Amino acid sequence: MSLVINHNMMAANASRNLSQSYGALGTSVRRLSSGLRVGTAADDAAGLAVRELMRSDVTALHQGTRNANDAVSMIQTADGALGVIDEKLIRMKELAEQASTGTYNSDQRLVIDSEYQAMASEITRIADATDFNGIHLLNGNLSGTHSGTGLTSTGSMRVHFGTQNDSKEDYYDIQINSATASALGLGNQTSGNGASISTQDAARNALEAIDKAIISKDNIRAQLGANQNRLNATVSNLQVQAENLQASESRISDVDVATEMTEFVRQQIKTQSAVSMLAQANSLPRMAMQLLGG
Numbered sequence: 001m002s003l004v005i006n007h008n009m010m011a012a013n014a015s016r017n018l019s020q021s022y023g024a025l026g027t028s029v030r031r032l033s034s035g036l037r038v039g040t041a042a043d044d045a046a047g048l049a050v051r052e053l054m055r056s057d058v059t060a061l062h063q064g065t066r067n068a069n070d071a072v073s074m075i076q077t078a079d080g081a082l083g084v085i086d087e088k089l090i091r092m093k094e095l096a097e098q099a100s101t102g103t104y105n106s107d108q109r110l111v112i113d114s115e116y117q118a119m120a121s122e123i124t125r126i127a128d129a130t131d132f133n134g135i136h137l138l139n140g141n142l143s144g145t146h147s148g149t150g151l152t153s154t155g156s157m158r159v160h161f162g163t164q165n166d167s168k169e170d171y172y173d174i175q176i177n178s179a180t181a182s183a184l185g186l187g188n189q190t191s192g193n194g195a196s197i198s199t200q201d202a203a204r205n206a207l208e209a210i211d212k213a214i215i216s217k218d219n220i221r222a223q224l225g226a227n228q229n230r231l232n233a234t235v236s237n238l239q240v241q242a243e244n245l246q247a248s249e250s251r252i253s254d255v256d257v258a259t260e261m262t263e264f265v266r267q268q269i270k271t272q273s274a275v276s277m278l279a280q281a282n283s284l285p286r287m288a289m290q291l292l293g294g
Contacts, residue, residue: 005288011281018274025271028264037255047252054249057163061242064161068235071159071174074132075228078176081130081138082221085179088119088126089217092186093210095119099203106199113198116206120187127180140178161234174227177220184213 030039038044038051098104099112127138135141135157144155155173162170181187186194186209194209196202 003284003288003291005285008281008285010284011278014274014278014281018271018278021267021270021274025264025267028260028267031255031260032257032264035255035257036253037260038253044252051249051253054245054252058242058246058249060163061238061245064163065235065238065242067159068161068231068238071157072228072231072235074135074137074157075174075224075231077132078130078137079221079224079228081126082179082217082224085123085126085138085217086214086221088123089184089186089210089214092116092119093207093214096197096203096206096210099197100200100207102200109198109200109203113196116197117188120181120189123179123181123184124187124189127178127183137176138179140180140183142174142176143178144175146173159231161238172230176224177216179217179220184216185209186213 027043031037038047041048095112095116099109099116104112128136130136130138142155142157146155146158147153148158156175158171158173160171164170177183182189184194185192186206188195192209193202193205194213195206197206
């Protein structure tokens with residue numbers, strides 16, 4: 001190589017290598033400080049696209065878990081109210097049994113019937129008052145086919161927990177039939193056998209009606225229990241799914257600290273060497289000046 005003064009190709013080469021090494025060193029510093037292998041699209045465009053989809057699914061699954069847990073709380077609220085209704089039904093059957101015997105006169109049966117009607121009114125009050133987050137649970141609002149086209153959904157409650165909108169995978173409906181006294185066939189708001197126990201025959205007929213009411217109430221509780229168990233299984237599955245998806249996302253985006261630290265040290269040494277060689281290359285033209293100076 002000729003000794004020239006117009007161009008210093010050694011310095012230019014050293015400067016280019018320094019720029020490359022310093023840029024790679026900066027990338028290593030960014031990855032180690034952020035913990036991310038893929039920090040920008042330039043790092044891995046395809047990996048970034050996959051990672052962002054995974055991150056959105058993970059956050060959706062976490063929210064889906066909360067949605068399912070909220071539904072469990074709702075079911076527990078309804079089941080607790082039905083437990084109180086169960087106590088009222090048992091008391092009503094006790095009153096019907098008491099009024100069905102011949103040792104009481106008509107006035108006494110009217111007194112017994114007044115408590116019977118009070119129990120029926122209390123069942124209706126409990127059913128109408130039981131709500132979760134402003135949604136009434138036992139008054140029949142959650143029975144029927146779900147419709148969510150309006151501002152207020154009607155029919156059964158749709159619990160959504162998946163990341164898409166597939167009825168086989170992402171949601172299912174919870175239906176709760178009415179548990180008011182009239183829906184159970186009891187009290188003076190109905191015309192069936194359970195309407196009153198003011199007479200001996202009416203009291204005997206009410207026994208069967210109360211049994212049917214208890215079975216209807218138990219069917220509601222059984223359905224709620226099945227839905228609660230299903231939701232608990234759904235929560236467990238969502239948690240496992242989110243964990244595995246997050247592990248997949250981590251393998252794509254997170255940096256391997258040991259590997260990246262090795263790369264950092266390598267680029268650090270290359271940068272230091274390039275700085276030293278650039279300083280040496282910049283001093284080479286002085287040799288030409290010595291020749292010119294004699």
